[in-house]
Amino acid sequence: MTAPVSSSVAPLRAEFGAAVERHLVSCGDTIIYVSRERQHEALAWLRDTPGQEFDYLTDVTAVDYRDPERPLEVVYQLRSLGRRADLRVKVALDKRLPLEVRSVWDLWKGADWLEREVYDMFGVSFTGHPDLRRILMWDTYAEGYPLRKDFPLRGHFSRAEQTRQALAANPEAHYSIEELSIADAFAELPKDMQERLARGERGFLR
Amino acid sequence: MGLINPAAASETGERTVVSEMSPNFVTTTLDFLTNWARSNSLWPMPFGTACCAIEYMATAASRFDIARFGMERQSFSPRQADVFICAGRVPFKLAPVLRRIWDQMPQPKWCISMGACASTGNVFDNYTIVQGIDTLMPVDVYVPGCPPRPEGLIYGITLLQKKIRGESIVDEQIRREQPIGPNGLFLPPERVDELSEPFGNSVHQTRSSS
Numbered sequence: 001m002t003a004p005v006s007s008s009v010a011p012l013r014a015e016f017g018a019a020v021e022r023h024l025v026s027c028g029d030t031i032i033y034v035s036r037e038r039q040h041e042a043l044a045w046l047r048d049t050p051g052q053e054f055d056y057l058t059d060v061t062a063v064d065y066r067d068p069e070r071p072l073e074v075v076y077q078l079r080s081l082g083r084r085a086d087l088r089v090k091v092a093l094d095k096r097l098p099l100e101v102r103s104v105w106d107l108w109k110g111a112d113w114l115e116r117e118v119y120d121m122f123g124v125s126f127t128g129h130p131d132l133r134r135i136l137m138w139d140t141y142a143e144g145y146p147l148r149k150d151f152p153l154r155g156h157f158s159r160a161e162q163t164r165q166a167l168a169a170n171p172e173a174h175y176s177i178e179e180l181s182i183a184d185a186f187a188e189l190p191k192d193m194q195e196r197l198a199r200g201e202r203g204f205l206r
Numbered sequence: 207m208g209l210i211n212p213a214a215a216s217e218t219g220e221r222t223v224v225s226e227m228s229p230n231f232v233t234t235t236l237d238f239l240t241n242w243a244r245s246n247s248l249w250p251m252p253f254g255t256a257c258c259a260i261e262y263m264a265t266a267a268s269r270f271d272i273a274r275f276g277m278e279r280q281s282f283s284p285r286q287a288d289v290f291i292c293a294g295r296v297p298f299k300l301a302p303v304l305r306r307i308w309d310q311m312p313q314p315k316w317c318i319s320m321g322a323c324a325s326t327g328n329v330f331d332n333y334t335i336v337q338g339i340d341t342l343m344p345v346d347v348y349v350p351g352c353p354p355r356p357e358g359l360i361y362g363i364t365l366l367q368k369k370i371r372g373e374s375i376v377d378e379q380i381r382r383e384q385p386i387g388p389n390g391l392f393l394p395p396e397r398v399d400e401l402s403e404p405f406g407n408s409v410h411q412t413r414s415s416s
Contacts, residue, residue, distance in 0.1 A: 137334075138299050143333065146333055146334075151333075152333075153331070153333065154331065154332060154333055155332075155333035158395075158399055159337060159341070159398055159399050159401075159402035160391065160395035160396070160398040160399045160402075161395075162298055162333075163298070163301065163336065163341050163391060163398050163402075164389065164390040165298075165390075166298035166301040166302060166336070167301055167302055167342065167386060167390055167391065168302075168390050169299075169301075169302050170302070171302045171303045
């Protein structure tokens, strides 16, 4: 018995036509390939259209295949909490062109760190992302993007060079100015957090 | 009176003499006295990053109880610690933190590298993991195991105590700080590369294999 195709495929095809490149069912999950140009539009449509209501972005990730001709795929795993339905949307990026895709941070705020991780590991730039910088590796990491297939397991640099660069790093430089200056930003914090901080749960601020 | 530690007395027995006239007088060497005090009041600075830290907690808890060996106080401040115990794998991102904690500890200080990851990088022969903390700082005792059982760590601690009892306070080399040199490392670069070489099953991989 073959698993049923998601009911979202037909309306999405009707709405976006050729921008929906193809779809397939794999292990019971429906995968839809959407063109890079209309990716943001299609995801917004899936989120906002009654009957679709994909209100939860489970994950954003990417897949790099060993075949250099094959495009790198950015994967969006969507979930409709109300309808209890899942959908996987993929965007194929040609590796010979700059890896760029529109950020979906404006649709799902949870995309913030997920897209940062994809940027960190695969080097995909998300245009419109509010704070696109590395999240797992440190900011000054210079060896490239570790989850790309052309990245050697032990990294590009010698162990001595890796150790030297690591020791030269300032551990506090991993945080952005905003994260470090929470005391300065006291006035801008939400009311309940102000009260908690002032009570001294994390030490007195003032 | 407790000064005669049976284990230590057997090692340096002839040099410690309890006066025959009064048991309140003891003749001994300054080295023996200092090392006796140091080796029996080691305050550990636990730096737990992975599963070894769970075994370390078991070692510190009531069943194995490292307080029996003078490690009564777990020092979570490097300024009041004697032994740095690295329990777990160390990613390169954590390397400057590890090194800074070590630099903050006052002399005399010792380091135990607990488990295969801290000692060699273990199976994590990849782009993120430090291939042994001896590329970052001097290590006194390596405890093998993945993770070592509490008995293993206790054996390492008693080895360290034995090592401390063999030290001499007039030997300036022992307590010399080993800071990060002008090359940004505390060892020569080729030494770091040598220490980080793969071993065991990964010997046949080369750096170019991806």
